[in-house]
Amino acid sequence: MANGQQKAQQNLDAFLEWSATQKDDDYKQIAFRGQLSRTEVAKAVGCGKSALNQNPDIRKHLKKLEDNLRDKGVLPPLTDTAKKEANKPKQYDNTANRKALDSKRSSSLEAENIELKAKIKELQGKLKRFGELSETLSEMGFMPR
Template structure:
């Protein structure tokens, strides 16, 4: 059984071995928003994305790899704003989950609204048809009981 430090070292070695075996075209295939896709890297290495963020040695190795790829022109260069934001922590938005739930609920309600409008139109057509039938029967003297 490996302890945390041994596992971290094993993950770093796996990352270094993986990055050494990749060609520039391989890196281009996993490009996402101007950087290497963390999800694809984690899948290739067989560990969670959290390892790429929480293990400082793997995180630094990934940063060095991306900088080297930027220098070679494989990855696009960082914008001025991205360079200034690179080491700042991301601001947590506690409304993101609520917005997603509201958006999903709104979509469901709109779909239900469309279905109900169609049902109302169908029922109004039936009401009109049966109203005419009732009127005709009453004129003929046949009133249903």
């Protein structure tokens, strides 16, 4: 069984071998949001997606590869904002899950509200019709018991 360093080297070798065999059109197929899809790269290389993020050598080579592809026009150039944010860690939003749940609940409540308004309108129409019928019957002297 390989230790961590050996596995990291094997993953790096597999990544370098994979990247050497790819053509520009192959990279276009796996481009996603202005960069190479990490999931697709990991599948093609045969390693975990975490290896692409955690192995500093693979990360360095992947960044270099993407920069070369941007220079060739295969990938779109980075925006100014993306360049500024490149080395900063992403801020964790601990309220994202709550917001998603609230949004889902809100939309279901809105749908239920629309259904209930339609039901009320239907029942008000029936009440009006039966109210007139009841009034007519009482004027004629036929009162239901």
